[in-house]
Amino acid sequence: MATEEKSSPVRRFVRRLFASPEELDAEELQRDAAQSGSTPACDVRRGQLVTVTGRLRTVVYTPRTNLPTLEADLYDGSDLIRLIWLGRRHIAGIEPGRSITARGRIAFRDDRKVIFNPYYELEVPRP
Numbered sequence: 001m002a003t004e005e006k007s008s009p010v011r012r013f014v015r016r017l018f019a020s021p022e023e024l025d026a027e028e029l030q031r032d033a034a035q036s037g038s039t040p041a042c043d044v045r046r047g048q049l050v051t052v053t054g055r056l057r058t059v060v061y062t063p064r065t066n067l068p069t070l071e072a073d074l075y076d077g078s079d080l081i082r083l084i085w086l087g088r089r090h091i092a093g094i095e096p097g098r099s100i101t102a103r104g105r106i107a108f109r110d111d112r113k114v115i116f117n118p119y120y121e122l123e124v125p126r127p
Contacts, residue, residue, distance in 0.1 A: 053102075
């Protein structure tokens with residue numbers, strides 16, 4: 001994340017004026033994650049026990065014959081981490097747009113960062 005706190009007020013204003021909404025949202029998510037003490041998703045490594053904070057982009061129930069899964073993509077402004085709950089069809093509060101903090105061990109599946117059966121805390125929705 002760029003250190004915009006040290007830049008001049010004019011520079012910050014110009015940045016907000018010309019940045020896309022996606023860039024501003026990503027910066028806000030990174031700032032929130034840093035304030036909560038979470039590890040940035042772009043810095044996590046395989047096997048590492050991490051705490052990540054971000055917003056759920058997608059939530060998908062994947063019916064499989066042997067084990068159904070609930071999968072959600074968590075975006076913290078730097079990268080995506082897929083959260084996978086094995087044997088679950090639905091979890092109250094796990095929905096797109098919801099902010100959560102998740103803890104677990106990083107693994108890779110299909111070259112994507114994943115956390116299986118993460119411990120999670122739902123964040124209070126902002127008004």
